[in-house]
Amino acid sequence: MLVFLWLLVLKCLVLFPVVAHDPRSAVRSFDGIFPNLPCDVRVEAFSQEGHFRTFTRRSSPPSDFRQDILASQSTLDRDISEAVLAMQPLVLVESILVIPDEDGRYSLLDVYNALSQTRGLQGRLYLSYRRNAYIPLFEEVTRIEATGRRNVPIEDPAPATSIPQSETMYMRLRDANFGNTFYRAQVNLHGYGLRYSLTNSRTITFLMLPAIREGRFFAQIYFEPIAEGILIYSLVGIDVSNFIYSQVHIGSAFSVRLAVILEWAVDGITSSR
DSSP states (O other), rough: OOHHHHHHHHHHHHHHOOOOOOGGGGOOHHHHHSSTTOHHHHHTTSSSSOEEEEEEESOOOOHHHHHHSGGSSSHHHHOOHHHHHHHOOOOOEEEEEEEEOOOOOHHHHHHHHHHOOOOGGGTTTEEEEETTTTEEEEEEEEEESTTTTTOBBBOOOOOOOOOEEEEEEEEEEEETTTTTEEEEEEEETTTTTTEEEEEEOOOEEETTEEEOTTTTTEEEEEEEEEEEEEEEEEEEEOOOOOHHHHHHHHHHHHHHHHHHHHHHHHHHHHHHH
């Protein structure tokens, strides 16, 4: 009898294998990630421009950043925001944007392929109040090899068929205000989605003076397929010298740059279908 029962158990295991439940396999909702979000913020998040907020340490002590940012009121992985807050930046820019897609047309693979096409950043316009005109923010964008300090141009890759666990890429952006700037981007699968980490790999200068030291611009952009579409949550930290802070409205300057980066990502994602 015991042998018969053991054979029966084995048969059941073959016919109905035990599958471990992965909570990440369930698609989350926007309200599930951001419960009790103010109505106006939610409306802006679903608009074409998205919701943007700027904080400065001069108006708020560093400890208040954690309380004020919307990420702290969400179920997002704390690693996303903590990676930026740990550098104790002078300025923070936070953004929430949703690409509407209730039909599930867009996937993380579409996100990854969009982020791989760095040249798509080139020539995107922004409104320059100083010049009272729309001008290219990044006049030239070049993907480069990370071989020492050389700037060997390389082509963007063909669309991938799978997402690597982690990938690092380097680029040179000729910025309308800061001249040649150099960045390191890392893409990796994270939590329920994909994280895009961007930092300056060399000091950014303004009027030939050091403005943002290497690694003192740091952006975390997180993408997650949700019930309503593709959620894009961003947090950017920036540190500048007192002189540069007095000459440049850093919060506004990098809100514009984040907006252009998000526009590039959204265009790349939505053009895949």
